[in-house]
Amino acid sequence: MYHVNTSANILVIGDLMIDHYVHGDCNRISPEAPIPVVEITHETHTLGGAGNVIKNIKALACNCNIVSVAGNDGEAERVISLLAENGVDGMGLVNDPGRCTTIKSRVLAVNHQLIRMDREVTRPIEADVEDAIMAKLQGMLNDHDIVLISDYNKGLLTTSLLAKVITMCRDVGKRVLVDPKGLDFTKYKGATLIKPNRKEAGLATGINISDRQSLENACRKLKELAECESVIVTLSEDGIAIFTNDQLTVIPTKALGVIDVTGAGDTVLASLGVAIASGLSLTEACEFANLAAAVVVSKVGSATATINEINSRLS
Template sequence: MPDSPLKDLRFLVVGDVMLDRYFWGDVERISPEAPVPVFNLKSVTMSLGGAANVANNLKGLGTKVELAGVVGQDNEAQEFLGLAKEKKIGTKAIIRDRGRPTTVKTRIIASSQQLLRIDAENTDTLSEESLSHLRKEIEALLPEIDALILSDYAKGILSSGELCRWLIGKAREFSLPVMVDPKGLFWRRYEGATCITPNLKELKEIAKEEGLYSSDMAKICEHLIRKYNLSFMLVTLGPEGMYLHHPEIKKRFPAQAREVYDVSGAGDTVIATLTAFYVAGYPLERVVNIANQAAGIVVGKVGTQPILWDELKSFIY
């Protein structure tokens, strides 16, 4: 079976990077102190989350990846950077900011069921000093990449329209595609991107914000593409699959999942796979089919885990 056709491509992911921490164990009794389960901890694992999971998916597909974002000056930052190094993800544009903690999501899992999630984060917008440092590091990377992904988790990195507009403007200077996984209702900051990939809930929310009360996805996407100067949109529909809206292709793709254990990170897999095969020059309909297949694979895994080339290659060839 051939190697990944994506191995010579290089991507930059900019966004809200996180450390995903998992406490694995089981529950066999209820506490005598209060009507709550007693969790018996067996092991602890860490993985790359948020925008870093997008980068990890790209790496899993065999590409080269640089990651841009902000972590704190804490032990969690060391864990995060160690994981990125282990995965061979570039961190030249990861900024250390002593004024904010590394974003950490801690999930407590018993018998493959999530009992609780604990978030430790600061969602304030970046300081001017960190923003300036981040821009400088990103600008140095732009001549070396084939596409830019903006992974917005509303944790403060892309919340300001200023950074998004600067990134999209710079990408245009280098004729780079820009793919956006959006968050929130201020889509003006994504104006001029190549593609935006909302889920159905996000699409309904932005449609309401735009004064569109139609349930017709085609009409909503048409409006958004025109208003925000996009090339196309891909809407993820969970168990209903995906909907592609392009001036020449308007099509639904049924879901490919056989079993669903955990949907966390599926959107990261979609935008990573979509971007990689789009840049590789595959026909758009084929690209969406591949992204749909990849999503179907990762939701069958427990925890935040990326798609791997070995899992996808039989579908490609």
């Protein structure tokens, strides 16, 4: 039976966005073009990207906050409102007038997604925004037990910013867990742990991960590239791999049925952070995260897992 430290404070740094869903009915084809006409019934907005990590932490009844960037627009106000709904004050948000708040709009008819439209700016943040981010971090870091970096490659986590963030965290003894993106993992140099999925690990190392030996070779190379203590690779239906102390361990999946893998990586990052902040060992934390992932992939969309749902998987 798992118990989490509900007084743990977890800080997330990463790309915050809004997931916007437009739901409707579709009963005819447009006379203007061979496309469906969707009669809108309702719309929903929820936190996405690093915001989904926040939702997963809160679902596990832990305290958290976020340092991120948004535009100086109406959607930034919506982000603040959505954070407040999740019990987060949004004091770590920096408004950048040079970019829009990232929003991904999906149009669905009878639960079938017809199109996705993204409004975003992905160029790297400017130096003044970077300075503002570091000022936010400096004011918040000592109040948190662990730092999670959620990289969606939207321009916030530049090589320069990552180096400063990881150095500041190490200087005050804060562990840093990274959910990486891209091909260059050297930008995460000095992190405590990096957590790519199998595809990301293969692309970053140039190794085709097809068996245990190639998996171990990829993990070893990732550890060298990021100069980190441990590497976790999520393997979808094959579970989670842990490479630490020069040894590879694979924990089989606990999923009973897979409905939707959307957001499972966010769940793993959040649950790893919660577990480690609660005093679990790395292996125990990965077993906990594996169970949390099994819960969310059995649901539709970017779902979350509660401690009761995780414990129910034990039986």
